[in-house]
Amino acid sequence: MNRIISLIATILLAHSTFAAEFRTDRDWYLAGEQMTVSVTDQDALIAYAELCDTQGLAAGTIISIHNHKGTGAIELPATLHSGYYVLSVYTRHSAQVSNQLVAIINPLHKSKDDDIEWISSDSCWVSGKGTANLTNKKVVDIRETEGHIIRARIKNTYHGNTYNAQQIIPSLSIVGKQIHYFEGKMENDSTAVFYTYGIHGKQPLVLTAASLTGLTLPIEMISPFATLLPKELPHLIFHYKRNEVEARSLDMQRHQIAITPAKRELQIGDYSDETAEDGEPMDYDETVFGNHPDLSYNLDEYRQFLTIKEVLIEYVSCVKSRKIDGVPQLYVRKENEIYNNNWPAMVLIDGMPVIDIERLLKYDARRIQYINIYGGMYTFGNGVNNGILSFITRSGRLTNYPTEPNTQYLVYEFPQ
Incomplete structure (x- = not known):
């Protein structure tokens, strides 16, 4: 009986019960300034920092951690209202979230959401009226695998x-x-x-x-981001020096002009399908988690055909098409073995799962570089597939291949 192989490895880590420690570079901020957050954590490789008011996520960033320390920057939107916000920092396998009140002042824009009193004077200090419950550490269930x-x-x-x-x-x-x-x-x-x-x-x-x-x-x-919204925030009383606020306001506006071309307020990648070609596809590697294919075809070594259907019929062995409830499926086998008709193969093109087999069979075979067949049983979560049929284009970018209906094709920036 063939060995069951899982493509998705589960990394088991001991979960820390301690919250990550962090600090900010300033006591209070102007809307539009940059907030620097320094994080210390004993186990994690990545920390999340998110700034929320009672309405939702205002800004956030992902912080890479090396040798237990990491520093990241949050670009504060220039449209933020004046008042208190909660800055939350957590890691993936920490059972607790660290919270801190942050005062943000917007001297350029008035908003119905402003919750601030301006008092001219010779956290220039910030204080809150009453006590904030959003200051205690809150236990949440966000313990997950590292990555x-x-x-x-x-x-x-x-x-x-x-x-x-x-x-x-x-x-x-x-x-x-x-x-x-x-x-x-x-x-x-x-x-x-x-x-x-x-x-x-x-x-x-x-x-x-x-x-x-x-x-x-x-x-x-x-x-x-987990978006842990505070239920209420304290009223902000801001004792200020006029010349300091004006000087920082000018610096903030210069900073906004400088970062405008490359601004990413949430710093989590580009969501537009049009920019998907900007990503760097991974280099060719025929192994799947250490497994070489049972059969591999370099189409440059064979006669060129117009469609993948013709290629599969003419010279690719160990692959057959069969309709289940009127829907075509592809089945694969190892050499000298019979087809297992109970489970179709997982079909991929440049790593993307193929749902519509008919569309794949009509695809221009001249754009395909390799066809790899992996025999045996594979598990994908709760699903089981008998083998993998992997098509690899010359560009590795799904060139001119229409993605499945309703899918999202985008560029995402994974943290280092």
């Missing part, structure tokens, strides 16, 4: 049908010549979470959510 986490929102009601979490298979694949495929976990009926690891820098990726019937559902990445 980078991505969340996505799924429209689970589609074409008149409603799907629950058990009926949705979310997946994230890094576009490139290597296979980096991560099956997501449904947190609820409309939110999927992906635990990725070993991926760094700007990478094109595809998010897919398929129902058990093979229908793809609309999916879209959402902020990776």
Whole structure:
């Protein structure tokens, strides 16, 4: 009996019960300034810092940690209202979140959300009226595997049908010549979470959510931040020196002008499909977690055909097409073995899972460089596939290949 191999490795880590320690570079900030956050943590490689008011996430950043320390910058939007905010810092496998009140002043814009009293005087100090409960450390269940986490929102009601979490298979694949495929976990009926690891820098990726019937559902990445919203914030009383506020206001405006061309307020990548070609696809590597393919075809060594269907018929052995309930599926086998008709193969092109086999069979075979066949049983979360059929284009970028309906193709910047 073939060995069951899991493509998604689970990294087991001891979870720390201690919250990360952090400090900011200033006692108070002007809207539009840059906030520097320094973090100390004994175990993590990545820390998240998020600034919230009672309405939602105002700004945030991802901080890489080396030798237990890391420093990151949060670009404060120039449109923030005046008042107190809560700065929360946490790591993926910490059981606690560190919170700190931060005073932000916006001297240039008035807002209905302003909660501040200006008192001219010779945290120039900041104080709050009353006590804030949002200052205590709050225990939340965010203990997860080390690596980078991505969340996505799924429209689970589609074409008149409603799907629950058990009926949705979310997946994230890094576009490139290597296979980096991560099956997501449904947190609820409309939110999927992906635990990725070993991926760094700007990478094109595809998010897919398929129902058990093979229908793809609309999916879209959402902020990776937990967004722990405070229920209430203390009133801000600001004792200020006019000349200091004016001087910092001028510096802030110069800073805003300087960062405008490359501004990323949340610093979590580019969500637009049009920029997906800007990512760097990974170099070709025929191994899948250390496994070489049972069969590999370099199409340059064979006669050129126009479609993948012709290629599979003419000279690729150990692959056959079969319709299940009218939907074509591809099956693979090892040489000298029979087909296992119970489970179709996982089909990938440049690492992206293929749902619509008909579209793949019509794709221009002249754009394909390699076809790799991996025999044996593979598990993807709760699903099982008999083998992997991997198509690799010459560019590794899904060149001119239409992504599956409702998928999201984008560039995402993974932290180093």
